[in-house]
Amino acid sequence: xxxWGDEGAIEVARHSECSTVVTGIVGCAGLQPTVxxxxxxxxxxxxxxxxxxxxxxxxVPLIQKHGVKILxxxxxxxx
Numbered sequence: 193x194x195x196w197g198d199e200g201a202i203e204v205a206r207h208s209e210c211s212t213v214v215t216g217i218v219g220c221a222g223l224q225p226t227v228x229x230x231x232x233x234x235x236x237x238x239x240x241x242x243x244x245x246x247x248x249x250x251x252v253p254l255i256q257k258h259g260v261k262i263l264x265x266x267x268x269x270x271x
Contacts, residue, residue, distance in 0.1 A: 201225040206232035214265055216240050223247045230254045237265035 195203050198221075205213050205225035213229040215222050216239035226236060226243050231254065238244070243251060244262075255262060 198224065202228045205229035206234065211235060212237055212263075214239055215243060216265070218242070220246050223251075226251065227254060230258050230260050233258055233260060235261045235263065237263050239265040 201217065201222075202225050205215075206228045212235040213226070214237040215226045215229070217225065218240060219242050222240055222243055223246065226247070227250070229236060230251070236243075236255075
């Protein structure tokens with residue numbers, strides 16, 4: 193099956209055969225796939241800061257609720 197756009201990004205983010213999702217879509221466009229990955233219990237390898245800057249008040253409680261981890265996947269976040 194071929195998917196694209198927002199729907200494709202969301203389906204890939206919550207795919208059953210992965211345990212960690214790299215989120216690197218620029219800007220707020222990566223927020224919804226990240227939320228769906230967290231809801232699916234996936235750890236997040238964060239490669240964009242917008243997810244936490246724009247979505248932090250929504251993302252942080254979800255991380256705690258679903259017991260997932262956010263890991264830095266970019267040197268800027270590791271500094």
